[in-house]
Amino acid sequence: MGGLDNTIINTALPAIISDLHGIELIGWIVAVFLLGTAVSTPLWSKLGEHVGNKRSYQLAASLFVLGSFLQGMSPNIIFLIIARTLMGIGNGGMISLPYIIYARMYKNPRKRMQVLGFVSASYSMATIVGPLVGGYIVDTFSWHWVFYLNVPIGLISIILVQIYYRLSKLPESKGRVDYLGATLMTIGLVGLLAGIEMIGATDGMVVSAIILVSFVILGVMFRVELQVEDPIIPSRLFKNLPLMIDFGLFTLIWGAFIGFLIYSPMWAQGLLGTSALIGGATQIPGSVTDFIGSGAVAPMRKYFTPQKVIAIGIVTLVITFLIMVIAGVKAPLVVASCWGL
Numbered sequence: 149m150g151g152l153d154n155t156i157i158n159t160a161l162p163a164i165i166s167d168l169h170g171i172e173l174i175g176w177i178v179a180v181f182l183l184g185t186a187v188s189t190p191l192w193s194k195l196g197e198h199v200g201n202k203r204s205y206q207l208a209a210s211l212f213v214l215g216s217f218l219q220g221m222s223p224n225i226i227f228l229i230i231a232r233t234l235m236g237i238g239n240g241g242m243i244s245l246p247y248i249i250y251a252r253m254y255k256n257p258r259k260r261m262q263v264l265g266f267v268s269a270s271y272s273m274a275t276i277v278g279p280l281v282g283g284y285i286v287d288t289f290s291w292h293w294v295f296y297l298n299v300p301i302g303l304i305s306i307i308l309v310q311i312y313y314r315l316s317k318l319p320e321s322k323g324r325v326d327y328l329g330a331t332l333m334t335i336g337l338v339g340l341l342a343g344i345e346m347i348g349a350t351d352g353m354v355v356s357a358i359i360l361v362s363f364v365i366l367g368v369m370f371r372v373e374l375q376v377e378d379p380i381i382p383s384r385l386f387k388n389l390p391l392m393i394d395f396g397l398f399t400l401i402w403g404a405f406i407g408f409l410i411y412s413p414m415w416a417q418g419l420l421g422t423s424a425l426i427g428g429a430t431q432i433p434g435s436v437t438d439f440i441g442s443g444a445v446a447p448m449r450k451y452f453t454p455q456k457v458i459a460i461g462i463v464t465l466v467i468t469f470l471i472m473v474i475a476g477v478k479a480p481l482v483v484a485s486c487w488g489l
Contacts, residue, residue: 152274153216153235153298156282158413160291167291170225172349178410179345180229184236185243187337190380191330192241193248197378198325201245201252202313206306208241213302220295249313265445279413329380332369336362397458401465408472 157177165171196204215235222228246267254260285293339362346355373379385391441461448457 152278152281152301153239156278156285156294156297158410159279159282160286160294161410161413163286163291164228165225168222168225168228173225173229175345176229177225177232179341180233181236181239182406183338183341184233184238185240186341187334188237188240189244190333192244194325194330194378194380195241196245196248201249202309204241205245205249205309208238208245209302209306209309211235211238212242213238213299213306216295216298216302220292261445261449268445324377326373326376326378326380329369329372329376332365332372333380336366336369339365397462401462404465404469
């Protein structure tokens with residue numbers, strides 16, 4: 149559902165803005181979804197420790213479905229942004245809890261790696277189908293049905309998890325819930341991401357003040373986390389240098405990739421005047437190679453270390469984005485479609 153929505157919404161954005169107006173808020177449609185996901189992800193994993201990953205996932209999927217349904221009913225841009233925030237909160241659990249479940253189900257690292265490869269391939273398959281489905285729906289029906297499509301898929305997901313996922317035992321609670329830490333983290337991240345989103349649209353002093361206050365709040369949160377029994381974000385994570393480097397690389401790489409996925413269909417429709425279907429097709433080559441690459445990770449690990457496998461992917465992305473910079477905004481559609489490769 150996550151892969152499907154991420155690519156479908158990108159093809160529908162021009163139609164949504166044309167219908168609901170508020171082009172100055174187009175960035176918030178994307179930002180609030182990512183904001184809800186970023187803030188809620190660690191909270192969902194912590195909730196899973198207390199009530200079980202199965203219940204947590206079903207609750208997250210329910211919020212995702214509800215948010216998607218409300219977006220389809222949106223009468224104005226503000227209502228859509230609020231509903232998309234709710235959907236983003238649910239998405240935080242949908243993208244994090246399954247990986248925790250896989251880790252518990254598959255103890256063998258090699259088997260787990262194969263399963264995660266299948267999961268990545270499934271996501272990539274959804275991103276291949278998404279642009280075509282989204283473009284067809286927008287051109288044939290209306291952008292509302294782009295969101296309604298998630299409702300039956302989400303409900304089926306909830307039912308399948310209820311039927312087939314069996315827990316050996318409920319997780320043991322490790323202590324009191326860290327409500328203060330969760331509140332400080334939410335306020336700090338919301339303020340920080342909102343401040344970044346306001347850059348260029350609001351007075352610089354206001355933006356600087358919001359970002360500064362957010363950093364202070366996050367600093368207070370880290371001090372609080374050192375004193376609680378069961379912290380939301382354990383301090384030991386920040387002592388693991390390889391893990392922190394991995395977090396930094398993931399942030400940069402995924403940020404660049406998201407930027408391409410979001411703006412390539414808008415660029416095709418807005419500057420080249422293509423239909424929503426053709427605009428969405430700009431994402432298909434990248435989705436295909438992503439699908440192939442996900443399945444190639446396990447075989448490559450027989451010949452390369454994990455660091456070398458990651459390095460190959462990073463070098464490929466850097467070369468691709470350099471080509472995009474050189475080509476410029478007037479590049480032919482065929483060439484632009486191949487950027488995603």
